Amino acid sequence: MSGRSTVGGKSAIVGIGTTEFARQIGRPEEVTALEAIRSALEDAGLNPKDVDGVFQVEGQTGEPWDVAHRLGVENLRAFSTTGGGGGAAAGPVVWAATAVAGGLCEVAVAYRARNRGSMQRPWAQSPARPTDRRAFDLPYGLVAPAQQIALTARRYLYESGAPEDCFARVAVAQRDHATRNPRAVFRDPITVEDVLESRMISDPLHLLECCPETDGACAVVVTSVERARDLAQAPAVIAGVAQGTGHRHTLMTNLQAPDPLVWPGASAAQDLYAMAGLTPGDVDVALLYDMFTPVTLYNLESYGFCGRGEAGHFVAEGGIDGVDAKLPVNTHGGNMSEGFLHGFNHVLEGVRQIRGSSTGQVANVDVALVGAAPVVPTSSFLLTR
Amino acid sequence: MGQSAMIDVRPMPAVTELSEPYWSGTRRGELMLQHCVDCENPQFPPEVSCTHCGSASLNWQRASGRARLYSWTIAHPPLLPYFAARAPWPVVAVELEEGVRMVSQLVGLEVEDYEFDMPLVADFEKVDEEVTLVVFRPAESK
Numbered sequence: 065m066s067g068r069s070t071v072g073g074k075s076a077i078v079g080i081g082t083t084e085f086a087r088q089i090g091r092p093e094e095v096t097a098l099e100a101i102r103s104a105l106e107d108a109g110l111n112p113k114d115v116d117g118v119f120q121v122e123g124q125t126g127e128p129w130d131v132a133h134r135l136g137v138e139n140l141r142a143f144s145t146t147g148g149g150g151g152a153a154a155g156p157v158v159w160a161a162t163a164v165a166g167g168l169c170e171v172a173v174a175y176r177a178r179n180r181g182s183m184q185r186p187w188a189q190s191p192a193r194p195t196d197r198r199a200f201d202l203p204y205g206l207v208a209p210a211q212q213i214a215l216t217a218r219r220y221l222y223e224s225g226a227p228e229d230c231f232a233r234v235a236v237a238q239r240d241h242a243t244r245n246p247r248a249v250f251r252d253p254i255t256v257e258d259v260l261e262s263r264m265i266s267d268p269l270h271l272l273e274c275c276p277e278t279d280g281a282c283a284v285v286v287t288s289v290e291r292a293r294d295l296a297q298a299p300a301v302i303a304g305v306a307q308g309t310g311h312r313h314t315l316m317t318n319l320q321a322p323d324p325l326v327w328p329g330a331s332a333a334q335d336l337y338a339m340a341g342l343t344p345g346d347v348d349v350a351l352l353y354d355m356f357t358p359v360t361l362y363n364l365e366s367y368g369f370c371g372r373g374e375a376g377h378f379v380a381e382g383g384i385d386g387v388d389a390k391l392p393v394n395t396h397g398g399n400m401s402e403g404f405l406h407g408f409n410h411v412l413e414g415v416r417q418i419r420g421s422s423t424g425q426v427a428n429v430d431v432a433l434v435g436a437a438p439v440v441p442t443s444s445f446l447l448t449r
Numbered sequence: 450m451g452q453s454a455m456i457d458v459r460p461m462p463a464v465t466e467l468s469e470p471y472w473s474g475t476r477r478g479e480l481m482l483q484h485c486v487d488c489e490n491p492q493f494p495p496e497v498s499c500t501h502c503g504s505a506s507l508n509w510q511r512a513s514g515r516a517r518l519y520s521w522t523i524a525h526p527p528l529l530p531y532f533a534a535r536a537p538w539p540v541v542a543v544e545l546e547e548g549v550r551m552v553s554q555l556v557g558l559e560v561e562d563y564e565f566d567m568p569l570v571a572d573f574e575k576v577d578e579e580v581t582l583v584v585f586r587p588a589e590s591k
Binding site: 184187188189190191192193194195197198199200201202203204205206207208210211214215216217218219222263264265266267268269312317319320324 | 453455456458459460461462463465468492493494500501519520521522523524525527528529532537538540542549550551552553554565580582
């Protein structure tokens with residue numbers, strides 16, 4: 065339909081670029097960001113001076129105007145930084161598409177540089193005397209994201225009756241894709257037994273169900289569909305974009321929501337499909353944020369691929385295994401195996417699937433969905449040919 | 450990149466103007482919740498306005514202390530040093546009779562005996578003169 069929006073179908077991703085992914089990359093984020101952006105512009109057949117919009121994810125070194133300055137941009141017409149942590153993974157594309165469709169800018173870059181393999185984890189900097197909401201969690205030892213997600217994960221198993229190893233199946237399916245992806249940081253095949261025998265992090269989550277911290281940068285170029293037709297690559301048309309929180313959402317645990325197991329992603333999904341005039345059944349491949357294995361299941365349910373409580377059964381029955389699965393998911397290996405670019409690597413994989421250039425290529429892809437972390441204020445978009 | 454030392458104490462709340470009625474309640478052995486004067490819904494943790502309807506009119510009312518076990522996890526290292534020294538460390542989420550959920554700990558029960566939705570009652574664990582934490586115990590054991 066696109067009736068309620070002037071954004072859907074008006075812009076396209078025309079270039080993708082990335083650095084290598086590594087546990088420690090040895091170069092600062094300001095440098096890797098520019099490497100990825102230059103690479104994406106080259107892929108598109110555009111020059112740095114063509115850029116007039118810069119959109120980024122929060123939590124990295126350098127502002128959008130710093131990047132524009134370093135690229136020699138004559139006038140940065142549109143820029144923003146999207147918040148929400150992993151929920152912002154698709155956010156810069158949401159706003160780049162919106163700005164291009166609205167005429168604020170013509171050639172936008174959206175990017176994420178992230179050196180977290182080289183950094184202390186944020187929870188390790190927890191204060192002794194929290195003044196905010198953490199005052200009600202930290203004293204009890206609920207400190208790290210793994211523990212926060214584990215709380216709902218255990219409840220999920222109970223309410224859904226899904227097999228206990230359904231989470232492990234996610235890690236195995238994604239690693240299988242990564243074995244064919246030369247960019248992936250983790251490429252050795254793993255089994256369900258390997259996952260369940262890896263050490264416990266926060267019961268029921270094992271080490272191999274938690275994504276590792278890595279370094280790297282990813283960027284894409286967004287422009288109008290008209291201009292896209294004259295460029296080097298087949299365009300990946302941005303058919304719909306969305307953000308969402310749902311009602312009474314609190315980060316990661318969602319404990320004050322009417323049903324904690326219905327996540328912000330479910331709210332974004334309704335608007336996303338409505339804007340694009342598509343349904344879950346139209347999606348050929350899904351790139352779904354996965355910092356912990358249960359989060360992939362939460363995304364499968366949020367975006368309507370499974371009903372509430374059905375994703376664990378779906379995965380246990382092989383629903384996401386391989387490129388010819390009922391629903392191929394994270395064909396690059398995801399955050400868990402390709403690298404933790406905070407979900408921005410999922411953006412690039414969505415474009416490869418539309419172009420037909422993935423190492424985990426799904427046959428005849430007409431529609432790809434990219435969904436950020438559904439467990440925080442979130443974002444997503446749909447790509448079509 | 451910078452590696453600052455982790456805190457070696459158990460984190461404890463800084464009592465703020467917003468949260469003071471909650472923490473003075475726990476010191477008296479009462480679990481206090483914010484309620485909206487306009488839509489009458491309770492909420493937790495304390496906020497500057499009602500997260501149901503946006504109203505700025507809130508008051509504090511004593512909760513029954515009755516709850517059920519919503520879920521739990523058992524945290525293993527790496528953890529903050531205080532918890533690492535006592536790991537594995539169970540953390541629970543409970544749903545109060547009033548409908549709000551909170552993070553807490555269970556006392557008087559081994560983790561092997563935790564059951565979903567089991568009835569619980571609030572109890573109070575004095576930490577120091579300023580802070581008393583709310584914990585929960587099985588309803589029948591009180």
